[in-house]
Amino acid sequence: MTAERSAVATGRGSRGFEIVLIAVYGIFAISATARSLVQVLRDFSFAPVAYLLSLLAAITYIAVTIALVRGGRRSAVARGLCIAELAGVLIVGTLTLLDPALFPDATVWGHFGQGYGFVPLLLPVVALLYLRRSGRREEGSGPVA
Amino acid sequence: MTALSIVVAVLCGLTALLGLYYALRELNADLILLGACALLTVGWVVLGIALGLRDLGGGSPEDPITLYGYLLTAVVLVVGGGWLGVFERSRWGSLVTGLGALVSAVLLMRLHQIWPGGFA
Numbered sequence: 001m002t003a004e005r006s007a008v009a010t011g012r013g014s015r016g017f018e019i020v021l022i023a024v025y026g027i028f029a030i031s032a033t034a035r036s037l038v039q040v041l042r043d044f045s046f047a048p049v050a051y052l053l054s055l056l057a058a059i060t061y062i063a064v065t066i067a068l069v070r071g072g073r074r075s076a077v078a079r080g081l082c083i084a085e086l087a088g089v090l091i092v093g094t095l096t097l098l099d100p101a102l103f104p105d106a107t108v109w110g111h112f113g114q115g116y117g118f119v120p121l122l123l124p125v126v127a128l129l130y131l132r133r134s135g136r137r138e139e140g141s142g143p144v145a
Numbered sequence: 146m147t148a149l150s151i152v153v154a155v156l157c158g159l160t161a162l163l164g165l166y167y168a169l170r171e172l173n174a175d176l177i178l179l180g181a182c183a184l185l186t187v188g189w190v191v192l193g194i195a196l197g198l199r200d201l202g203g204g205s206p207e208d209p210i211t212l213y214g215y216l217l218t219a220v221v222l223v224v225g226g227g228w229l230g231v232f233e234r235s236r237w238g239s240l241v242t243g244l245g246a247l248v249s250a251v252l253l254m255r256l257h258q259i260w261p262g263g264f265a
Binding site: 014015016017018019020023024026027030031034038 | 210211214218221222225226229233234235237238240241244245248
């Protein structure tokens with residue numbers, strides 16, 4: 001009853017749905033970084049390709065998180081990175097199916113992110129749709145920085 | 146440890162569901178949601194302390210770095226989710242608070258998978 005309605009959401013400092021994207025990308029940045037560092041530091045030679053690809057995924061997630069925090073929904077950098085991320089998931093996912101011998105150990109984007117509930121595959125799609133939609137809306141409503 | 150894990154799991158589910166409910170009803174995070182989040186944080190910290198005391202008393206889990214890494218990550222997730230819920234005054238802030246709790250539940254599940262029978 002007394003809880004404020006989110007009509008205030010459009011007020012100063014509010015990011016709206018963007019904050020959910022930032023949070024999920026942040027979670028993936030942390031978990032992929034931790035995982036790849038453990039993999040690389042523990043026994044890099046066991047599955048170098050898989051571990052390097054984990055590291056690449058981690059760096060991508062960190063970059064998208066930073067781009068979203070700084071530029072928000074209007075960030076062209078974030079859009080470019082999300083496209084690269086989607087390409088990465090698709091390429092690595094296909095590779096793990098075509099050439100399993102390259103991957104003695106799992107990597108973040110392996111099997112299209114199955115180990116993470118396929119969220120890595122969905123995330124860039126949702127992000128790109130959201131970035132496109134809000135970019136278009138703001139184009140219509142006035143000057144964009 | 147099992148009883149404690151169950152308590153933490155219940156708190157995770159409760160906070161995650163509350164966050165989802167708030168997001169669906171377009172509510173900002175209030176003291177109820179944030180309180181649940183704080184309780185969950187306390188639960189994770191107590192679980193971590195209990196494990197730490199056990200290990201200080203002579204227990205030696207397999208792969209302690211990963212174990213304590215998981216515990217630390219869980220606390221960071223729950224606190225971070227609550228923090229964003231405080232500063233993002235919209236339904237999405239509440240959703241993030243719930244998401245933090247949900248992901249920490251996944252971590253708890255993984256803990257039991259990696260160290261079956263009580264994290265050791």
